[in-house]
Amino acid sequence: xxxxxxxxxxxxxxxxxxxxxxxxxxxxxxxxxxxxxxxxxxxxxxxxxxxxxxxxxxxxxxxxxxxxxxxxxxxxxxxxxxxxxxxxxxxxxxxxxxxxxxxxxxxxxxxxxxxxxxxxxxxxxxxxxxxxxxxxxxxxxxxxxxxxxxxxxxxxxxxxxxxxxxxxxxxxxxxxxxxxxxx
Numbered sequence: 269x270x271x272x273x274x275x276x277x278x279x280x281x282x283x284x285x286x287x288x289x290x291x292x293x294x295x296x297x298x299x300x301x302x303x304x305x306x307x308x309x310x311x312x313x314x315x316x317x318x319x320x321x322x323x324x325x326x327x328x329x330x331x332x333x334x335x336x337x338x339x340x341x342x343x344x345x346x347x348x349x350x351x352x353x354x355x356x357x358x359x360x361x362x363x364x365x366x367x368x369x370x371x372x373x374x375x376x377x378x379x380x381x382x383x384x385x386x387x388x389x390x391x392x393x394x395x396x397x398x399x400x401x402x403x404x405x406x407x408x409x410x411x412x413x414x415x416x417x418x419x420x421x422x423x424x425x426x427x428x429x430x431x432x433x434x435x436x437x438x439x440x441x442x443x444x445x446x447x448x449x450x451x
Contacts, residue, residue: 272326293309307419
């Protein structure tokens with residue numbers, strides 16, 4: 269019974285992350301280059317495929333209460349970290365376009381741990397089915413999610429570097445990209 273409950277929780281946890289995105293995809297697409305546009309469109313599809321497969325496999329899993337609790341805590345931590353970073357970008361209902369530089373360069377809070385806290389939140393939540401269901405195919409699809417987010421992080425950093433210049437370059441030298449203290 270814990271597997272289906274956790275599958276439902278994981279599936280529902282993604283809804284606010286898309287509702288409160290920092291940019292509206294349809295408004296932002298014209299500002300992206302062709303390569304960026306492909307990754308902006310394809311990324312959510314790859315993540316959605318991973319999450320869907322993860323929820324299906326979780327619904328058939330029979331994890332121990334301890335493992336289910338670890339999964340639930342990890343998922344909650346991922347959502348909380350995502351909201352921590354999103355709140356630093358600006359009010360939840362306010363979106364911006366890719367060509368609009370940030371109001372200010374954030375160097376504290378979630379942005380003091382990684383340069384892309386929203387992407388780290390996505391990865392943490394996406395890791396829940398891998399850990400709880402324990403199926404190798406989910407590790408492969410999680411790797412696909414990581415690649416998508418790493419490419420998008422690189423694309424965003426090129427744009428931010430052009431917008432903010434030397435202060436952003438210094439920030440990049442002191443704060444890791446996507447995995448705290450590692451990369």
